[in-house]
Amino acid sequence: xxxxxxxxxxxxxxxxxxxxxxxxxxxxxxxxxxxxxxxxxxxxxxxxxxxxxxxxxxxxxxxxxxxxxxxxxxxxxxxxxxxxxxxxxxxxxxxxxxxxxxxxxxxxxxxxxxxxxxxxxxxxxxxxxxxxxxxxxxxxxxxxxxxxxxxxxxxxxxxxxxxxxxxxxxxxxxxxxxxxxxxxxxxxxxxxxxxxxxxxxxx
Amino acid sequence: xxxxxxxxxxxxxxxxxxxxxxxxxxxxxxxxxxxxxxxxxxxxxxxxxxxxxxxxxxxxxxxxxxxxxxxxxxxxxxxxxxxxxxxxxxxxxxxxxxxxxxxxxxxxxxxxxxxxxxxxxxxxxxxxxxxxxxxxxxxxxxxxxxxxxxxxxxxxxxxxxxxxxxxxxxxxxxxxxxxxxxxxxxxxxxxxxxxxxxxxxxx
DNA sequence: CCATGAACTGAACTTAAGTTCAGTCCATGG
DNA sequence: CCATGGACTGAACTTAAGTTCAGTTCATGG
Numbered sequence: 001x002x003x004x005x006x007x008x009x010x011x012x013x014x015x016x017x018x019x020x021x022x023x024x025x026x027x028x029x030x031x032x033x034x035x036x037x038x039x040x041x042x043x044x045x046x047x048x049x050x051x052x053x054x055x056x057x058x059x060x061x062x063x064x065x066x067x068x069x070x071x072x073x074x075x076x077x078x079x080x081x082x083x084x085x086x087x088x089x090x091x092x093x094x095x096x097x098x099x100x101x102x103x104x105x106x107x108x109x110x111x112x113x114x115x116x117x118x119x120x121x122x123x124x125x126x127x128x129x130x131x132x133x134x135x136x137x138x139x140x141x142x143x144x145x146x147x148x149x150x151x152x153x154x155x156x157x158x159x160x161x162x163x164x165x166x167x168x169x170x171x172x173x174x175x176x177x178x179x180x181x182x183x184x185x186x187x188x189x190x191x192x193x194x195x196x197x198x199x200x201x202x203x
Numbered sequence: 204x205x206x207x208x209x210x211x212x213x214x215x216x217x218x219x220x221x222x223x224x225x226x227x228x229x230x231x232x233x234x235x236x237x238x239x240x241x242x243x244x245x246x247x248x249x250x251x252x253x254x255x256x257x258x259x260x261x262x263x264x265x266x267x268x269x270x271x272x273x274x275x276x277x278x279x280x281x282x283x284x285x286x287x288x289x290x291x292x293x294x295x296x297x298x299x300x301x302x303x304x305x306x307x308x309x310x311x312x313x314x315x316x317x318x319x320x321x322x323x324x325x326x327x328x329x330x331x332x333x334x335x336x337x338x339x340x341x342x343x344x345x346x347x348x349x350x351x352x353x354x355x356x357x358x359x360x361x362x363x364x365x366x367x368x369x370x371x372x373x374x375x376x377x378x379x380x381x382x383x384x385x386x387x388x389x390x391x392x393x394x395x396x397x398x399x400x401x402x403x404x405x406x
Numbered sequence: 407c408c409a410t411g412a413a414c415t416g417a418a419c420t421t422a423a424g425t426t427c428a429g430t431c432c433a434t435g436g
Numbered sequence: 437c438c439a440t441g442g443a444c445t446g447a448a449c450t451t452a453a454g455t456t457c458a459g460t461t462c463a464t465g466g
Binding site: 206208209211214238239241242243253254256257262263 | 452453454455456457463464465
């Protein structure tokens with residue numbers, strides 16, 4: 001005599017699921033160390049009992065997993081959107097980087113979670129995070145390879161330069177998240193972009 | 204009637220202390236996650252009882268603290284030494300970076316511990332690690348400021364460019380530690396250095 | 407070679423986090 | 437408005453790590 005869930009219940013459950021994710025993100029922001037984010041604290045913040053958490057997520061890792069995925073997809077979507085408005089490969093590359101910076105600064109929690117918290121994890125998740133960095137490097141490399149083909153930048157080991165390129169952004173964004181943005185953000189942003197444009201040898 | 208320790212005992216204790224540090228470094232290398240490095244496992248590896256650990260270090264954090272300090276001092280010493288053989292500021296900057304790369308690649312454990320393991324820590328230690336990165340950036344910034352004063356590179360926000368500079372090295376070294384060095388290391392190293400030299404606008 | 411005190415030991419204590427589950431509450435459908 | 441089964445609860449269980457300490461071993465100096 002299994003009964004069917006009504007729309008209302010389904011909505012309530014979806015909301016609860018979202019609340020759990022939101023609570024987790026909030027706590028990830030507050031805690032210095034990702035290890036300190038406990039299921040108990042997430043449940044408490046979300047206003048549910050500890051056990052209820054496990055009705056929504058198989059385990060703690062599943063939740064964190066989902067959060068990484070969500071954030072990264074949001075980032076990729078915005079990058080894709082920004083790139084679509086340009087045809088020139090320089091512009092596309094710059095647009096991608098601009099999106100990263102602006103998104104991470106606007107939503108510092110994204111930066112903190114993605115650049116600070118998740119790299120602290122081991123196991124499956126850390127691998128997943130490394131994959132994201134590797135992915136961004138891969139995407140950058142594609143752009144650089146195309147620029148070389150066009151003759152817009154000199155021949156170079158794009159694996160190395162793409163890695164360096166991404167490295168500058170990671171380091172600079174993290175420094176801004178950590179100790180506050182510079183007074184003149186636009187100037188700083190431009191400095192960074194020029195650094196990399198010169199770095200790849202833009203003619 | 205307190206008795207005096209003989210030389211033999213003092214040596215044995217010094218050795219034991221070193222063994223504990225060595226054991227900890229070894230385990231730091233093996234474990235993906237620094238949190239998995241337990242006092243028990245360190246003691247076992249060092250061939251002592253768990254409790255004995257606490258006769259040599261106040262607590263686990265003291266040991267890790269000491270390890271960071273040791274590694275960082277080793278790095279700074281080598282940098283200082285390498286710099287002393289040059290007078291030109293470009294050469295000094297390049298020498299510093301070359302030392303970092305060569306040291307981290309030669310002793311991958313240093314890179315893994317300093318760039319991968321310690322950033323995973325929270326609290327005091329993480330702060331200490333952040334201090335090291337900040338310190339390297341600070342040192343780089345000094346070089347850049349001098350180069351600007353000499354007119355060797357154009358005016359720029361050296362806080363940003365120094366951060367970017369260090370970021371490229373961190374990212375590239377970590378990628379090499381993670382998935383193996385490139386076939387032609389010299390070439391890759393040169394690529395990275397050129398990237399940064401162009402980046403800072405070397406004339 | 408013994409008395410003393412320092413070094414060492416590892417089991418026990420403490421704390422904290424992930425996970426489970428018997429009992430309770432609540433929505434459904436008759 | 438009840439009987440049923442799913443949702444929810446939070447105390448209890450499990451595991452694992454840091455730390456302590458009573459008992460044991462060892463080194464010293466007489």
